[in-house]
Amino acid sequence: MIWKPNPLALIGIAMISAPIIAHAKIYVSVEQAQKILFPNKTLTKNPIIITDDLQDKMRSASSIRHPFQGDRIWKAADGSWLVIDEVVGKHEMITYAVAINPNGSIAGIEVLEYVESYGYEVAEAQWRKQFVGKTASDPIKLNQDIQNIGGATLSCKHLTDGVKRVAVLYELALKNTSSPGAQTQTIKAK
Amino acid sequence: MIRCKPLLGTFVEISIRENEDGLEAIENAFNAIQKVHDLMGFHNPESELSLINQLAHKEAVEIHPWTAQVIKIAKEVYLASDGLFNCGIGHRLVAAGLLPRHITFTNHELGGIEDIQFLAPDLIKSDRPVCLDLGGIAKGFAVDMAVRVLISEGITSGSVNAGGDLRVFGKTALPIQIRDPGLPEKLIEIGSLKDGAIATSSLYFAKRDQQISHIINPLAQNLSEVHAEVLGSFSVLAKECVYADALTKVLALSNNEHHPCFTRFSAQALRIAA
Numbered sequence: 001m002i003w004k005p006n007p008l009a010l011i012g013i014a015m016i017s018a019p020i021i022a023h024a025k026i027y028v029s030v031e032q033a034q035k036i037l038f039p040n041k042t043l044t045k046n047p048i049i050i051t052d053d054l055q056d057k058m059r060s061a062s063s064i065r066h067p068f069q070g071d072r073i074w075k076a077a078d079g080s081w082l083v084i085d086e087v088v089g090k091h092e093m094i095t096y097a098v099a100i101n102p103n104g105s106i107a108g109i110e111v112l113e114y115v116e117s118y119g120y121e122v123a124e125a126q127w128r129k130q131f132v133g134k135t136a137s138d139p140i141k142l143n144q145d146i147q148n149i150g151g152a153t154l155s156c157k158h159l160t161d162g163v164k165r166v167a168v169l170y171e172l173a174l175k176n177t178s179s180p181g182a183q184t185q186t187i188k189a190k
Numbered sequence: 191m192i193r194c195k196p197l198l199g200t201f202v203e204i205s206i207r208e209n210e211d212g213l214e215a216i217e218n219a220f221n222a223i224q225k226v227h228d229l230m231g232f233h234n235p236e237s238e239l240s241l242i243n244q245l246a247h248k249e250a251v252e253i254h255p256w257t258a259q260v261i262k263i264a265k266e267v268y269l270a271s272d273g274l275f276n277c278g279i280g281h282r283l284v285a286a287g288l289l290p291r292h293i294t295f296t297n298h299e300l301g302g303i304e305d306i307q308f309l310a311p312d313l314i315k316s317d318r319p320v321c322l323d324l325g326g327i328a329k330g331f332a333v334d335m336a337v338r339v340l341i342s343e344g345i346t347s348g349s350v351n352a353g354g355d356l357r358v359f360g361k362t363a364l365p366i367q368i369r370d371p372g373l374p375e376k377l378i379e380i381g382s383l384k385d386g387a388i389a390t391s392s393l394y395f396a397k398r399d400q401q402i403s404h405i406i407n408p409l410a411q412n413l414s415e416v417h418a419e420v421l422g423s424f425s426v427l428a429k430e431c432v433y434a435d436a437l438t439k440v441l442a443l444s445n446n447e448h449h450p451c452f453t454r455f456s457a458q459a460l461r462i463a464a
Contacts, residue, residue, distance in 0.1 A: 001386030001429045002363065003458065006379050027194045027203075036193070036213060111194035111201065159196050 026113050030097070033110045034074065034082060037099035043074035043082055046177070054173055062165035064158075073174070078102050081174050083166045084112070087158040094159055098166040104175060109163060191216070197223050198329050199233075200353030206340065207347045207362070215343035219336040219350065226332035229257050230324045232280060235292045239324055243280065244293055246316035247301075250309055258312050260324055260331050260432070261303070267327075267436045268303050271451045274440050276408035278302025280323035282416055286402045295321055302408065329355045330389055330435025337431075350431075357387040357431040369394065371423040371464040378462065380425075387431035391438035392423035394464075405442050418443055421464040428457040 028036065034043055050058075050070040058068055064087060072084035079102030086095040094114050099107040192205040193216055204219055206212045229238045238257050245251050253261075267275045281300055283289040301318030308314055329352050336350045337357050347360025358364045363384035367377035374394045393403055403417035410416045424442040428434040433455045440451050447459040 001427065001456075002384040003381060003386060003427050004363070004383075005381035025192075025194075027192055036217070109196055111196065114194065114201065 027111055033097040037108045041076040043076050046073050046075040047071040058165050058168050061168040062161045064161050064165055085162055085166055087162040100170050104170055195220055198227050198352055203351040205349045206345045212345055215340050215345050219339040222335040222339045223332045226328055229254050230328040232289050232323050243321050247319040250313050250315045252313050260328055263432055264303050264327055270454045271440045273409055274443050275436055276302045277322045277324055278320050279406040279408050280321035282406045288404055326439050327436040330431035333357050333431040355389045355431050355435050358383050386429055387434040388425055388427045389434035389438050390423055390425040391442050407443055423462045425460040426457050
């Protein structure tokens with residue numbers, strides 16, 4: 001182990017005049033995420049129109065207020081899906097990809113971009129409101145899952161909510177697109 | 191190439207110098223972390239850890255070599271810290287609502303890591319019922335295992351960061367930034383690290399979220415002292431992340447950078463005042 005301490009840090013943090021601010025991090029591109037999550041599979045863009053009803057159901061299941069965008073959805077020939085979504089707060093954003101197996105189970109999650117909080121002391125109070133009021137008697141809310149990662153950072157909870165939202169999307173919309181009757185829900189990719 | 195996945199209740203970031211050709215190595219490293227998660231997660235009622243908590247006082251439990259290794263190190267740090275580090279505090283976190291309740295315990299009968307006996311390298315038994323939580327050590331171990339996988343797959347240089355449990359390997363020296371415990375969105379550059387590990391414990395996020403302290407004092411005599419209300423942030427540098435992770439608790443609870451425990455494990459302690 002070679003450790004070279006910053007001499008300024010040893011004197012005291014007050015000496016460091018220009019603090020570094022936690023910043024955005026870009027991990028992988030959409031193309032890279034596709035390659036990582038579904039190697040050797042050809043994915044076709046398969047955007048869907050998110051109806052108000054679907055949007056409402058996804059919102060109530062995941063507690064995420066901002067709307068889901070249906071334009072970043074891909075499908076493989078074997079019935080696998082790849083959905084890219086983001087969890088956005090006032091000051092933070094996590095863009096992530098969820099891979100779904102043909103049987104509907106989650107195959108993998110990859111974080112694409114993660115913007116850490118700026119001035120969250122204010123923002124988080126509002127963020128937290130969306131978790132307040134969740135009770136065990138709420139059958140589709142994420143209460144259980146959120147408790148399950150107790151002690152983790154809020155961002156992690158947001159992502160959990162996001163994954164839940166994508167799982168709901170699959171259940172309510174994607175699952176049925178393979179049946180011919182539901183094809184009207186899909187629109188052509190550009 | 192740098193990738194990030196949600197694992198161990200946090201974001202795990204793996205960074206390597208190689209680009210796309212290191213994808214498989216990174217995947218295998220994530221798998222190693224997932225395996226630690228599956229074996230030693232408290233949240234999963236079927237993990238090996240949960241089985242130990244349910245059965246070890248009744249019968250001998252066969253465990254995976256990785257779990258055995260973590261328990262062995264946990265016992266080692268327990269002894270060196272005079273009990274300041276003890277994984278037998280799971281029930282405290284359950285009682286505080288920070289961990290799920292799988293089993294009902296009558297707290298006064300519960301033992302700690304000192305009650306776990308090795309009958310064979312992969313066979314343990316407990317003298318008393320235990321509610322072990324490896325949360326304060328397994329994350330560091332997972333980081334070490336991921337680094338081991340990366341090195342064995344020929345990756346020459348990189349880092350693994352599991353929400354503040356970080357290890358750097360290879361030629362690169364990584365600048366280390368720590369959140370200012372008073373203003374956590376600001377980072378303080380504390381130095382650069384090459385071929386070593388650093389872990390940090392602090393309560394700034396717990397305080398912000400008005401959560402009860404997750405730093406448990408295993409030696410607390412009365413209930414009001416169980417959840418240690420520590421100020422500032424507590425980092426430990428060590429060769430391996432498993433030691434760095436475990437020792438942050440010793441630093442936070444003793445509030446003493448010169449605790450003999452650190453020399454014993456060739457570690458360095460670093461406190462940042464709030």
